[in-house]
Amino acid sequence: MATLDLFSSEPAAPDSSFHERLLYLREELHRLGHAYYVLDAPLVPDAEYDRLFQELQELEAAHPEWVTPDSPTQRVGGQVLDAFTSVRHAVPMLSIRTETDTESTGALAFDTRVRKELELSESDAPVEYVAELKFDGLAMNLRYEQGVLVQAATRGDGEYGEDVTQNIRTIGQIPLRLPAGVPAVLEVRGEVYMRRDDFEALNERQRARIAAGEKGEKTFVNPRNAAAGAVRQLDPGIAAQRPLSFFAYGLGEVTPASEGGPVFGTHYAMLQTLKSWGFPVAAQVKIARGAPELIAYHQRIGVGRDSLPFDIDGVVYKVNSLALQQRLGFVTREPRWAVAHKYPAQEQLTTVLAIDVQVGRTGKLTPVAKLAPVFVGGVTVTNATLHNEDEARRKDVRVGDTVIVRRAGDVIPEVVSVLLEKRAGEAPPFTMPRICPVCQSAAVREEGEADYRCTGGLFCSAQRKQAILHFAQRRAVEVEGLGDKLVEQLVDANVIRNLPDLYRLGLSALASLDRMADKSAQNIVDALEKSKQTTLPRFLFGLGIRHVGEATAKELARHFGTLDAIMDADEEALLAVSDVGPIVAQSIRTFFDQAHNREVVEQLRACGVTWPEGAPADAGPKPLAGKTLVLTGTLPTLGRDAAKDLIEAAGGKVSGSVSKKTHYVVAGAEAGSKLDKANELGVPVLDEAGLLELLK
Numbered sequence: 001m002a003t004l005d006l007f008s009s010e011p012a013a014p015d016s017s018f019h020e021r022l023l024y025l026r027e028e029l030h031r032l033g034h035a036y037y038v039l040d041a042p043l044v045p046d047a048e049y050d051r052l053f054q055e056l057q058e059l060e061a062a063h064p065e066w067v068t069p070d071s072p073t074q075r076v077g078g079q080v081l082d083a084f085t086s087v088r089h090a091v092p093m094l095s096i097r098t099e100t101d102t103e104s105t106g107a108l109a110f111d112t113r114v115r116k117e118l119e120l121s122e123s124d125a126p127v128e129y130v131a132e133l134k135f136d137g138l139a140m141n142l143r144y145e146q147g148v149l150v151q152a153a154t155r156g157d158g159e160y161g162e163d164v165t166q167n168i169r170t171i172g173q174i175p176l177r178l179p180a181g182v183p184a185v186l187e188v189r190g191e192v193y194m195r196r197d198d199f200e201a202l203n204e205r206q207r208a209r210i211a212a213g214e215k216g217e218k219t220f221v222n223p224r225n226a227a228a229g230a231v232r233q234l235d236p237g238i239a240a241q242r243p244l245s246f247f248a249y250g251l252g253e254v255t256p257a258s259e260g261g262p263v264f265g266t267h268y269a270m271l272q273t274l275k276s277w278g279f280p281v282a283a284q285v286k287i288a289r290g291a292p293e294l295i296a297y298h299q300r301i302g303v304g305r306d307s308l309p310f311d312i313d314g315v316v317y318k319v320n321s322l323a324l325q326q327r328l329g330f331v332t333r334e335p336r337w338a339v340a341h342k343y344p345a346q347e348q349l350t351t352v353l354a355i356d357v358q359v360g361r362t363g364k365l366t367p368v369a370k371l372a373p374v375f376v377g378g379v380t381v382t383n384a385t386l387h388n389e390d391e392a393r394r395k396d397v398r399v400g401d402t403v404i405v406r407r408a409g410d411v412i413p414e415v416v417s418v419l420l421e422k423r424a425g426e427a428p429p430f431t432m433p434r435i436c437p438v439c440q441s442a443a444v445r446e447e448g449e450a451d452y453r454c455t456g457g458l459f460c461s462a463q464r465k466q467a468i469l470h471f472a473q474r475r476a477v478e479v480e481g482l483g484d485k486l487v488e489q490l491v492d493a494n495v496i497r498n499l500p501d502l503y504r505l506g507l508s509a510l511a512s513l514d515r516m517a518d519k520s521a522q523n524i525v526d527a528l529e530k531s532k533q534t535t536l537p538r539f540l541f542g543l544g545i546r547h548v549g550e551a552t553a554k555e556l557a558r559h560f561g562t563l564d565a566i567m568d569a570d571e572e573a574l575l576a577v578s579d580v581g582p583i584v585a586q587s588i589r590t591f592f593d594q595a596h597n598r599e600v601v602e603q604l605r606a607c608g609v610t611w612p613e614g615a616p617a618d619a620g621p622k623p624l625a626g627k628t629l630v631l632t633g634t635l636p637t638l639g640r641d642a643a644k645d646l647i648e649a650a651g652g653k654v655s656g657s658v659s660k661k662t663h664y665v666v667a668g669a670e671a672g673s674k675l676d677k678a679n680e681l682g683v684p685v686l687d688e689a690g691l692l693e694l695l696k
């Protein structure tokens with residue numbers, strides 16, 4: 001096969017080469033589709049794939065005589081892996097037509113097509129649609145017979161999917177048994193996906209495994225890919241460790257009304273019913289009338305996209321009336337009554353201009369790729385993290401490389417992978433410097449750690465800057481207006497050498513800085529004054545003790561009541577705090593064992609930083625310390641809240657879903673799927689008496 005350059009726009013081809021281009025595109029889309037759908041290992045970002053796909057669609061539209069049934073434009077991507085049993089879908093699982101433009105025309109074009117198909121005139125009322133999120137995961141068909149989950153299958157090629165029931169059973173959000181009264185046969189369709197926080201945590205664990213030398217481990221390029229890999233995992237034990245979630249959005253085969261099945265008038269009513277049967281349905285589902293309301297929905301969801309806990313790549317519009325859906329019907333691979341309206345891609349290609357090493361608050365050295373500016377996830381990105389030496393080496397990112405950059409949500413942009421076939425230069429592999437690039441102190445990587453750290457401590461101006469910014473941030477003591485530019489100036493000019501110096505800043509010192517107006521200087525002085533009245537959790541978090549995040553700081557404050565009690569607690573006493581394990585306890589101890597840290601605390605207090613101190617939380621026995629319990633069903637005497645309070649007072653945690661990490665499930669009358677799950681995973685099940693016994 002000719003090695004054509006995919007990513008440069010070539011000059012317009014002469015007529016005769018259109019067909020050649022078309023053949024090439026088909027071949028290439030086939031290759032990329034195989035990597036994506038079959039191997040769960042995409043070779044290029046979706047945006048690149050979509051671009052080629054669209055080019056092929058356009059060529060085929062201009063030359064309908066060239067369209068063949070095996071063209072990627074005519075088929076649903078995907079194929080059944082030999083390792084799985086193949087399942088024939090009773091109702092085919094289709095794709096959805098995509099509108100990629102970010103303007104309003106996507107919704108308008110769809111509405112116009114629908115109205116035309118339905119032969120509506122301008123005087124007719126607007127068409128009623130349902131607008132939904134387009135989750136970036138993989139489609140799943142869940143088959144229930146007599147209310148029991150009997151099979152879960154992937155979309156595959158739309159006609160045949162893969163039987164992945166074992167793996168799907170490990171997803172807590174998918175009911176294994178439905179309430180009485182559901183149709184005898186019920187296929188629910190929806191998306192299996194991985195939340196962003198679950199994805200980050202999974203990759204964090206994978207990185208630690210790789211750093212610890214475990215063979216065959218890898219990180220995942222994005223949540224969709226991680227979810228697909230988990231679902232199509234041959235070992236259900238491993239699948240169970242990959243936290244997946246689910247949203248329902250449709251139906252497959254259902255007992256027909258003539259045999260006692262349900263009658264739904266609208267898609268919306270159907271979704272509400274699925275919800276009442278225990279399926280997760282996204283809260284963002286909305287009825288929208290006509291194109292203007294679709295456009296408004298697209299814009300509104302687009303604005304909030306980053307703050308969703310999971311990835312979406314667009315929204316989906318569906319005609320609400322099921323009778324109208326029937327009338328509209330299907331074209332080859334997609335229904336006419338639905339369309340996907342996409343958002344700017346969260347992965348793009350760009351080139352690496354340089355690799356810098358940045359120094360963080362705790363001295364951590366992070367390699368950062370400097371990129372040719374690229375518009376990704378709705379912003380222009382010029383830096384992307386490479387995490388650490390092992391990651392940078394494993395991905396083998398080099399200056400001059402073409403790379404896939406990902407930016408999703410508030411997560412810092414990262415380099416996902418290198419397109420090796422595009423490497424031209426002779427740049428050497430990246431190596432981590434053995435000295436801190438800022439203060440020239442030795443940088444060391446401790447046994448079992450993934451990161452190099454600068455040993456310069458507060459002599460290192462990079463660490464000083466980060467420590468001050470951390471202390472001053474909104475979630476810590478909050479010094480409004482003290483941003484990174486100003487801190488940089490103050491530290492570089494040696495006006496501030498430690499945290500207490502902040503509170504010794506005079507108006508004149510501030511006003512003498514470059515580009516600082518008197519008014520702004522006064523604002524900073526006021527903000528510093530205001531920040532002195534704080535709370536113990538904020539202060540504790542602001543100190544920047546390794547492993548002490550906001551939640552841990554809150555727990556410590558609640559447990560001990562005063563800072564002095566925390567500073568004097570030994571490791572054993574610290575371990576009694578829920579959320580505090582040996583590593584955290586040791587880190588807190590080490591921090592307060594250093595005289596200079598205590599000195600900083602004393603000086604901050606002397607400067608007037610204060611907070612209300614409380615009494616320590618009840619220090620009674622904690623029989624459930626470190627244990628996670630799940631409550632289900634109705635207990636004979638204890639209410640749900642009362643049971644929860646008792647468990648928490650005994651040091652235990654109450655969780656909403658059963659997993660391998662659950663220590664006990666407390667089950668009362670009418671316990672549902674959580675009880676099944678406990679039995680399946682072998683989690684001990686208690687009744688109320690058993691719980692009370694544990695609490696003694």
Ligand SMILES: NC(=O)c1ccc[n+]([C@@H]2O[C@H](COP(=O)([O-])OP(=O)(O)OC[C@H]3O[C@@H](n4cnc5c(N)ncnc54)[C@H](O)[C@@H]3O)[C@@H](O)[C@H]2O)c1
Pocket residue numbers: 032033036037042043044045046047049050076077094095096098132133134135136137138139140155190191249316340
């Ligand atoms: N990177 C690559 O190399 C590569 C290769 C092949 C395909 N792809 C990507 O795969 C996608 C195209 O594949 P496709 O045909 O599966 O289409 P699609 O994934 O864009 O759309 C159809 C799918 O949307 C999902 N979906 C999410 N929310 C939904 C909702 N609310 N209602 C209904 N369905 C919903 C379903 O899983 C359904 O199967 C594109 O995004 C393309 O970029 C990428």
Ligand SMILES: [Zn+2]
Pocket residue numbers: 359436437438439440441454455456457460461462463
């Ligand atoms: Zn340093």
